[in-house]
Amino acid sequence: MxxxxxxxxxxxxxxxxxxxxxxxxxxxxxxxxxxxxxxxxxxxxxxxxxxxxxxxxxxxxxxxxxxxxxxxxxxxxxxxxxxxxxxxxxxxxxKKGEKVTVEVPVHTEGELAAGSNMLETLLTTISIEAEATHLPEAVTVSIAGLEAGATVHAKDLVLPAGATLAVDGETPVLQIVAPQAEEPAAETEAEGTEA
Structure with a gap:
């Protein structure tokens, strides 16, 4: 940078x-x-x-x-x-050579697997430690082909050389969820009613 x-x-x-x-x-x-x-x-x-x-x-x-x-x-x-x-x-x-902890945006690329699955973003930024004069503008994660139920954790992110996570690697960043089925509408007419 x-x-x-x-x-x-x-x-x-x-x-x-x-x-x-x-x-x-x-x-x-x-x-x-x-x-x-x-x-x-x-x-x-x-x-x-x-x-x-x-x-x-x-x-x-x-x-x-x-x-x-x-x-x-x-x-x-x-x-x-x-x-x-x-x-x-x-x-x-x-100072040049010194490491600092900063929040960087998480960007996604690619398309989800076919179907109507949805991407749920849990973190829009991730805390990393990197050399002060080489701070990344963002971290990009591919969601190409991910199926419902898949979760991307902090440890799955590909960080630039020299950068390390400043959060727990098991922290969920995003997940793929299946669309919620709509509940059938309640019957409006009672069966067997007499006038």
Whole structure:
């Protein structure tokens, strides 16, 4: 995964008014923490950040004006409930070669075996541990030919080289279920009734 370079500046004022002012100036408030350092409060260019966060677990090189560069990954992203706006981001500092635990989306590919079986997704993401600069965007599992009753567990997922599961291997991720038979409608007319 390649790094996304974004510019940021140190934030010295706090509170809702300060956050609104930053958003009006096309910036997103954020905090950077990790590696025993004191948290750094920054404002990040909003549009570049929004585009970068379309990739799960994106690796970001934050160029902080007058304070050097930090290599970070997003740990918590807060979004406005109604508008397509990111209101705040928590970044975790990472170093090349270091392993981190992240949630990655689980994608499916292929078609189920013939019939009207249904795919039931139990987990949309899976927790894995991987090298910070080589985080996968997603884990893909094939459902081709799976019959009703089949279950895919976490241990069945094919992870990229160097990545390991951070959950129990027996954790069910998805299963194939047979359609439920509809119960016959109750008889509307009683048998043997006299007028």
């Amino acid at each position: 390649s790094e996304v370079k974004l510019s940021a500046e140190t934030r010295t004022t706090f509170g809702k008014g300060s956050a609104r002012q930053a958003r009006r100036a096309a910036q997103t408030p954020a905090v950077i923490y990790g590696h025993g350092q004191d948290p750094k409060h920054v404002n990040v260019e909003a549009h570049g950040l929004m585009m970068a966060l379309k990739t799960p677990n994106v690796l970001i090189s934050l160029d902080i004006a007058g304070d050097g560069t930090e290599l970070v990954i997003p740990k918590a992203v807060q979004r406005h409930p109604l508008k397509p706006v990111i209101t705040h981001v928590d970044f975790l500092i990472v």
